[in-house]
Amino acid sequence: MAKNVLSRLPEIQLPDGQLPEWEQPVVTEKSEPEPVVRPGSPDLSRRTFVAVSTALGAAMLLPAAPAQVTTDAPPELVSVALKVNGKTHALKLDPRTSLLDTLREHLGLTGTKKTCNQGACGACTVYVDGVRINACLALTVMHDGQSVTTIEGLAQGDALHPMQASFIVHDGFQCGYCTSGQIMSGVSVIKEGHAGSDAEIREWMSGNLCRCGCYVGILAAVKEVRDAGV
Template identity: 60%
Template sequence: MSTEPPAGESTGLTRRTFVATTVAVGGVVAAGELTAGASAFAAAPATAEPVPSTRVSVTVNGRQLTVTVDNRTSLLDLLREHLGLTGSKKGCNAGACGACTVLVDGRRVNGCLTLAVRLESAEVTTIEGVANGDRLHPLQQAFIDRDAFQCGYCTPGQIMSGLGCLREGHTGSAEEIREWMSGNLCRCGCYVKIVRAVEQAARWK
C-alpha cells in the first residue's frame, strides 16, 4: 500500500525565497499575478507532469491578489508560504486546534481545511489585517492587558476566533465565551485570561 503522497505539497526554502521576492517586487501585486505552487517552482524537473493548478482572485487584508495555486494548497499555506503572512499558525493542520483561524467573508474558519482554490472573490482577514496601522484592535489590546498568553503560538488564532465570537454575539457570559471559543486550544492553559480578554473587548464594543 502506498502511503507516501507525492512531493509538491510542502514548500522548501527556495520557493519561499522565490515567492518572497515576487511579493516584494509587487507592492503592486494588486494588478500583478503571482504564481504559487509546484508548477511555479523553477527547479522542478522539466519532465515532471504539470500539477493541476487553478487561477484564483482573492482579497487578503484589503489587498486584491490573483494567484495560480496548486489545487492542494490550503488557505493557511497560501498565507504562510506564498504571501509571507506567517501570523496564522499551523498547529495540527487537521481542524482540531484553531491556530490557523482566519475570517473568510467575515466568518471565522479553519485556514488549514480551506482549499485556496475555492476562494474565488472571497475576502480574507488574517491577524496581520486586524490592527489599524500602529493602533491595535481592542481585542489585541485586551490580550495584552489581560496577559492572555504565554508562548503566543495560539494567540493569532485565538484573536481571530475572538473576533468571530464578538461578531456572532456569543459573549453574554464567561460560560458562553468558553463554549464559543472551544475551537481554539491553548497548550499553555491561558483559557481563564483569554475569556477575560474577550469579555473586555465585548464591553469595549
C-alpha cells in the same frame, strides 16, 4: 534563575574550535533541487523550500497507485484571485494548496499559525467573507474571488485592535502560538452574539486550544472588549 541552574551544569570540554554536536552544521549530500516556480511568491524562502521538499519526499513514499491511475504528475496550476486584508492578489496555485499555506508561504503572512494542520486546534482561524473558519482545511482554489482577513488585517497600522490590546493587558497568552487564532475567534464570538456569559464565551471559544492553558486571561480579554462595546 535560569542562569543559576545552567551554571551548575558541568562544563563540556571540547578541543579548541570544535563545536558541540548539536551546534554543528547539518551537512547533507548536495543534489539538484527541483525547479520550483511559484508566481506570486516574492522570493523562494528557506521555509518555502523546506515545505516543498517535504511534500515531494512524502509523495515518493506513497504506495504504488492502482493500475487505472496513469500518473501522479503535478497537477496544472490554477488561477485564483484572493483579496487578503483589502489587497487583491492574483495567484497561480497547485489545487492542493491550503488557504493557510497560501497565506504563509505565498503571501508571507505568517501571523496565521500552522499547528495541527487537521482542523483540531484553531490556531489557523481566519475570516473568509467575514466568517471565521480553519484555514488549514480550506483549499484556496475553493475561495476564488473571496475576501480573507488575517490577524495582520485586524490592526489599523500601528494601532492594535482592542482585542489585541486586551490580550496583552490580561496575559491571554504564554508561548503565543495559538494567540492569533484566539484573537480572531475572540472578535468573532462578540460579533456573533455569543459572548453573553462566561460559559457561553468558553463554549464558543472552544475551537481554539491553548496548550499553555491561558484560558483565564483569554476569557478576561474577551469580556473586557465585550464590555467596552467596541
